[in-house]
Amino acid sequence: MATVLVAYATRGGTAHDIAEAVADVARDAGHDVTVADLRDKPHARADLVVVGSGVNAGSWYPEAVAWLARHTDTLRGTKVALFNACLNAADPAKREDSLAYNKVGVDRVGAVSSEAFAGRYVPHRVGWFRRVFLKTMQQQPQDHLDLDRVRAWAQGLLAQL
Template sequence: MKSLIVYASRKGATRDMAARIARGLGGTGGVDLVDVADEKAAGVDLAGYGLVIIGSPAYAGSWNKAVVAWAAKHEAELLLKKIAFFELGNARESLAVKTALPSLYPGALAVAKLGGEIRWNKLSFLEKIIIKAVTKSSGDSSTVDQKAVEDFIAALVALA
């Protein structure tokens, strides 16, 4: 059966990660990629999918509201499916999806915090101040853990 990846992204890093995961699943029964901000997200029919992978960046300790709302709306169906979560963010030790989706999280078959990327030119003035205060640095940076990404994709391929 096909897999579905539904994600949110503010600055593009989670979008790029979702595309990378989709490429990784290329050899399986097929994969669809949906940005939750896209109007077609509301009309997605989960019936055709065996595995649903949901991803979001963490901002100020929280998951993206639109992706949380999408998952909540489809909760009854998602509880009956194979589901997996991925989260982007530089605070590798914290996992915002646990509190964002408390009824779905315990049933997830794969969960990973993959690190994050700062795309400096995409930050607002206020975001630049926050990032400079927290990281003591400015400019583009990445904490994406390549091994964690590869392990997560391998786990998904085994589930798909």
């Protein structure tokens, strides 16, 4: 049995839902799993650390970037996997762009895996400012999250333990 930390930064809940799906797969495999919001500044010690963030204007949320920076030394000796949740990942032509959002983290901690999952925009789950911004961008409500794809990725991560 391994210890697994699944940590996330979210605004609309998508990264949280992805984190919970990853955690469920790890728990079902018998691992000791902690799921944590990065705003709570969780510890970084585990056999596998999975860190994810929503994306705003092409960047991870500040608390995710700050957490990775604060724990870089600890994470360098650990298996780390990174993910993001973004609407761009729903478009296969934008896959490379979507994966590039993880680059700052991959470069910092030498991640063993990096993934981008198509997200969702549900107006009532985001703050007022973000709703206004997305309305200005003529963004319509949408949900592309594929939890089966998330679970398959998580299975692959566990195979590395």
